[in-house]
Amino acid sequence: MGGFDSVGTLLADIATLLADALRILGLADKRHWGADEHEQVTALEEAVDEAKMDFQELSPLVNGQSHYEHDRKRRFSLLSPRSPAFLLLSTSVLTPGADESIEELRALRARFYAHVQGLKDWSRSGGPINPIWVRDTHALQKDLHRSQCRAARRIFTSDQESSKRCLGAFLVCRLQRQGLSSRRRNGGAAEGDYQRSQLEELGMCTKIGGFERFGDEDIAFICDFCDGHLVWEDLESVPTSRTSPEATNSPASLLSPTTTNPQWQATGTTLSGLREKPVVFAPLAVANHIAPLHGDWQAGLLCPFCEGEAQQPQDEDDDGEPYHPDNEFDDVAALQEHLEWQHTPTALPVALSAALPSTNNCQIM
Ligand SMILES: [Zn+2]
Ligand SMILES: [Zn+2]
Structure with a gap:
């Protein structure tokens, strides 16, 4: 040696x-x-x-x-x-x-x-x-x-100076992008395909790390690549699929979860009272985590939808505000709060979602 x-x-x-x-x-x-x-x-x-x-x-x-x-x-x-x-x-x-x-x-x-x-x-x-x-x-x-x-x-x-994602997150993100583009190629998502690709996303999460009970009621994902922890508070088990969009349950809506149609929600059950509640779909959070800073244990998170919007071609009259890479979240709860405020599909005008081009960028689910 x-x-x-x-x-x-x-x-x-x-x-x-x-x-x-x-x-x-x-x-x-x-x-x-x-x-x-x-x-x-x-x-x-x-x-x-x-x-x-x-x-x-x-x-x-x-x-x-x-x-x-x-x-x-x-x-x-x-x-x-x-x-x-x-x-x-x-x-x-x-x-x-x-x-x-x-x-x-x-x-x-x-x-x-x-x-x-x-x-x-x-x-x-x-x-x-x-x-x-x-x-x-x-x-x-x-x-x-x-x-x-x-x-x-x-x-x-x-x-990778442009990306803050952990390599583990990148692997999940890449799989999501592949699933999305293959559903697009097939011209429509059969429900079965969509279910399968969500299971594949979860499977990739368990390949790059693992979910475990954390404290009495929480669930943590721990990444093998960065040791970063992502914590879902008060959750009975990890939901295996996204919640179907309430308004339209058609395959077409499942096909294009773009920035204007963000699908981040899953329906979880609280461990404390066995009540249903919306949570961030686990692979979405895992695909967007950042390795914790030295000495820290919680992984930070990026919002994939904000990041995707920033990469869209800018309008001429746009004030040129670029994507703020500072738009990071300390934990899953903070990301969820942001998603609830900024990216809940029902809050978006339908005309806008039709007008903007879709993207198969890695950052988009
Ligand atoms: Zn990681
Ligand atoms: Zn956002």
Whole structure:
């Protein structure tokens, strides 16, 4: 393990340690093995598989940005897939946040090292394996996943000056945009298609993080990429679809949730009294979150509809007021209040919604 660490060399070190552990177990005398030993092998294999999959999924995201490709100083390259050093990120330049990623991965490498050392010692001494180690492997796998997500997010953030979105948010946003444009292409949204794409949005949320009970009554989404928390207060469970627009339940209205037809509401149930209440549809909030500032835990939020409006072509007599990037919200409740005041469909004149062009911009749902 050399003196010059980068995100890539550290990930490669960890991959090598995992490969070592598998090699040790592979060479061990298996005649007296029980379920614990086999479970340990499976756990290590899973950790390698997830690390490899994460790397393969995340590296194009930070490499694929057009202006990123011109920066040869920061480049992911994939070595032979059979090589334990399949992970290499040559960050010779310290991007903002790279220090943080390196600190984090160094600590993680030390934990992996100790873990594999334990397995090595066991292989020499023999006897039954310590069944607790499987749990350690699972915990390390989870932490490695989060560290890879965070490292990619930091590179993404430093590279995306125009967007404040967390990389996790970007992934949900991109899926929403794809769903929207495919519904447009099909010339109308079948109800089934719309339901399915909403479930896909939720599925993507659970891929980039997770929902969990928070305190007695709240639900929090916690992002793997930024550790930011989004909190829905007093909620029994996460609604899986948007509330159908009351006025028109036709597929056409589901087709174009533009700035003039914003669909952000879902119907939730309070945990305290089991009453129905409108809440911000979870994937909408997740797709628009901003990584918390250092030391903070709550993720900030952008309003996708204000952002979309700002990107529409401006009228000539417009006073030229650009989009205010300061228009950020501290938490889900603040975003919801804004949405209720500014983007509730019934408050908009019908003529206006017909006059403005629709957009398939990422920021629009
Ligand atoms: Zn995030
Ligand atoms: Zn807004």
